Amino acid sequence: MRKIAEINEKISRKSAVVLTVEELKAKVAEVGVTKVAKEVDVITTGTFEPMESSGAIINLGHTDPPIKIRRCWLDGVPAYPGFGAVDLYLGASCAVEAVEGEEVREHGGGHVIEDLIAGKPVQVRAQGQVTDCYPRATFETTITRDTINQFYLFNPRNLYQNFIVGVNGGDRPLFTYLGPLQPRLGNAVYSNPGAISPLINDPDLQVVGIGTRIFLGGGIGYVAWEGTQHFPLQKRLPNRTPIGPAATLALMGDAKQMNPRWVRGCYFKNYGPSLMLGVGVPIPVFNEEIVARCAVQDKDLVAPIVDFSIPRRVRPTFGLVSYAQLKSGRILIEGKVVRTAPLASIFLSRQVAQELKQWIEAGTFTLTEPVASIPMERSFLPQDRWTEF
Known part of the structure; x- marks a missing residue:
């Protein structure tokens, strides 16, 4: 053993x-x-x-004056901003928002994640909720993997x-x-x-x-x-x-x-x-x-x-x-x-x-002891109670 x-x-x-x-x-x-x-x-x-069912947590860092982001797009793909002023979650399966008059791009969160990992620039467009401590209303910039704080899957x-x-x-x-x-x-x-x-x-x-x-x-x-x-x-x-x-x-x-x-x-x-x-x-x-x-x-x-x-x-x-x-x-x-x-x-x-x-x-990857087991008694619950509107 x-x-x-x-x-x-x-x-x-x-x-x-x-x-x-x-x-x-x-x-x-x-x-x-x-x-x-x-x-x-x-x-x-x-x-x-x-x-x-994958995605990335991204922290942009604070602007000056600071902004509390409440809507955000990375290369046209919506990112979820509802848990911190400049924290985002970018879902891999989130699609680029269509722009009227333009052809719909086959582009989504997975492509943005790939681009960031590859060191490519990504356009950011954000709208903020104006408060006394976060007075900025809008923000646009270009980010790369090296100009943001945390970036993890x-x-x-x-x-x-x-x-x-x-x-x-x-x-x-x-x-x-x-x-x-x-x-x-x-x-x-x-x-x-x-x-x-x-x-x-x-x-x-x-x-x-x-x-x-x-x-x-x-x-x-x-x-x-x-x-x-x-x-x-x-x-x-x-x-x-x-x-x-x-x-x-x-x-x-x-x-x-x-x-x-x-x-x-x-x-x-x-x-x-x-x-x-x-x-x-x-x-x-x-x-x-x-x-x-x-x-x-x-x-x-x-x-x-x-x-x-x-x-x-x-x-x-x-x-x-x-x-x-x-x-x-x-x-x-x-x-x-x-x-x-x-x-x-x-x-x-x-x-x-x-x-x-x-x-x-090569000795560069060692193994870890799990700190807890994965539960093996989980049932799969469907949504059978629903109302049709």
Whole structure:
């Protein structure tokens, strides 16, 4: 039974044995769980996929005379200013406001966050609530990453532990958060990278907890809390992996240290902006059970095929499909061969795990003990009480 302190000591001496989760799976297939558990200290996982429930906290610094901002736009994208005079929250999925007479830009909070991380200038336009201590009414300027105070990502929901496969059984194209879904089962889109995805390899969150240090956007981040829509009570297979959306995590990290390679604004046609984000989670090898969980293969994981043509919260499904089938490029739905495509970049997900491995091997990234566990008894509550106006 290894301890975090022992593993960190080996990391500091640059003698820790680190494998990416794909390397680990191959090694287990070759020599077995017991031998791998004795030899390996850390397993690195990674994903690069859209995570629209993300955003940035920004402190602009006070003006002279000072302003109490109550409306604000960054490159035309509204930022929320309702919790401090010059504090802002910029949501990744917030869209640029349309200007009359101008063509609507496919631009949103994710793009502004990417630009700031890349050191590019961003235009600020603000309106204030005039008070005795904040007499200024308006403010316009240009900011960069280096001319603002705090700039950190605080993401309420990242790292979905599994997700759905979207299809369209209707007769017209649909534009969704999974991208375009073609009519009459013309395509199928899945977003989770499967067996290399971080939380798939720690299905009961025995290792990952509040305070876990992670790779976030090319910098160092931390698990801050359970994520919104956290649903660990999802039905699970005997290998403990969920059959659909389950656990989620809230993440945070200093955006000034991040790399635009791993934080990219994106736009879904007729849906809106989002953020492609690279996240890597290290899994310390304490015992054989951890290795056995990480040895899970795509053929052992499933996701539900959901029909988006039915505009309801609970949509009908065409059953479950394995990630091995999804990654083959074709699945069979009611006798029809349907093309599949991932929203996550499998290539870049692998690169996240590889870069995190390199950090650990170089001794620049050590592991942390969680200060608390993520709750595993949360139910998912819908809004069934509503009034139609």
